[in-house]
Amino acid sequence: MANVRLTDIRKSFAKTQVLHGISLDIASGEFISLLGSSGCGKTTLLRMVAGLESVTAGGIEIDDRDVTSLPPEKRDIAMMFQSYALLPHLSVSENVRFPLRMRGIGSREEQQEKVAAALETVQLGHLSERKPRQLSGGQQQRVALARAIVSQPKVLLLDEPLSNLDARLREDMQVELIEIHQRLGLTTIFVTHDQEEALSLSDRIVLLNAGRVEQQGTPDEIYNQPATSFASNFIGSANLVPVEITDSAQGPVAKLEDGQVLHLDPNEAIRGKATLALRQEDLTLSANGMGLKAKVRTRVFLGARNRYVMSLAGHPLRALTANDLDFANGQEIALAIDPARIRVIAD
């Protein structure tokens, strides 16, 4: 267990700069997610913490020790790869023992005890003599996890470890990761492009966009108080509506591009050109109630819910509704939203 400090990390490949100065303080035992779409630099940053990628500028400290120029094998970290990277010629138990063997930790007997304990943790004790190719994807993934925790590394690095699993297994593994983190308290850096995964697993989320930190905070903060239009669109895929905010007798109102107006929370302070972030699940649709007029374009049946794609002031707008709401394509409907649920982002 150790803290990790990144100071103004920059990275360039040839002439392209992919990370533009990232600073992060990760507390000992914290579970932090680097969240972003592909190409945002999250994996590069993780690989730099591992030592697999050189640092163009900036510094990395693990456990208050500068490791910026230390090779990965001397960093006392463990990393779980997207492909699991199990050694195909070694049995499950030999794979899990590998880091102990390479680092010369303990006698053979002690190593075998630790391997057995790690395999128990991921409930794979009974498969210890199998070869990786004889295991299912989910089992291989557990072996990789056991191998990553067996040496009690200072930092556990996870590179989209759940992305190759089907939805059901992924949910199981998320629960398992949370439990293991609670039990072992390893400082963990988790890279993902899946916002739900980041929200459900992390103590803190660092949202990356184009090589910069867009916003960081607890899952609750990130979800409920997105600071930028990128953040609100990325987390919860909110609809972004350009408006102009002015004062009226009933408090601040937002004027849409087509002239429709929407009443905002009386305490809203921002005026002038701004963007409204409207969550899909916060919109209430009705055939002829009060609210903004929008036109239905498509309905997508999702089982438990329906998604309606509408047209509002010329922009596509998506809403999640109960699955018994039934509107025809082209029908004009009314959109209502609780002013308290509207997030206003100044342009």
Add this chain to the structure above:
Amino acid sequence: MVRAVPGWLHIVGIIFVALTALILLAPLIVVIGVSVSESQFIAFPPNGLSLRWYQEVLSSNAYLNAAWISIQIALLVTLMATAIGGAAAIAIHRRQLPFSDTLATVFLSPLVLPTIIYAIGMLMFWSSVFGPVTPLTLALSHTAIALPYVVRTTLAVLAESDPYLEEAARTMGANRLQRLWFVVVPQCFPGLAAGAFFAFNISFDEAVLSLFLRGPTLTTLPVQIYSQLEFSPDPSVAAVSTIMIALTIVLIFVIDRMLGLTRFASA
């Protein structure tokens, strides 16, 4: 996907396969037949049935010496070709060297080099620079022509391997030597074994280089068989050839048991 094959094409295919099998196998059947003949002369079908020519071969110093030399040279070639070819394949695969592609071409070029020209050149080069031809000369030149096979089989298994294994090993604390020994070499092993098998076989039955680079005390088994056939042909030639065929079949079975032949097919 493959569309339905018309019936007549199917028949043509069968005939083609049958002909190929015939051309490959008929000579072997003749050789095996001749080897069990009682007669002094090479004749097929054989006259009578006996193992006298096998006895003859196994008690002939000329054959046994030649076989021993062939085995020693083949083992040396196997060792050198596997070590050099394996190392070259690993280096080419990583693409860390400049001119990786050029290097790959150089290592595969002996495949298209006419052996006879290489043999003449090697003979001239060696005698003018180092003097008389030695077993090492032959082993070196066999190694040169065996290298492409090791390089190709090893590259083939490396291409299938997980590129993140070595990085993963680094994060697990493995230093350079540990990575080579515990990660890279085991990954290459099926390719190296297949390459070693090819290298041994190529050296063991290579005739052209062995003929040019022979000496009074340096006669390999293929050269011995050739001289025997030229100067006093008798069924002992067939007997020794049959032994060679049997050895090869045994080797193939061993390798197949260890690794599966399909891997060579892809190489």
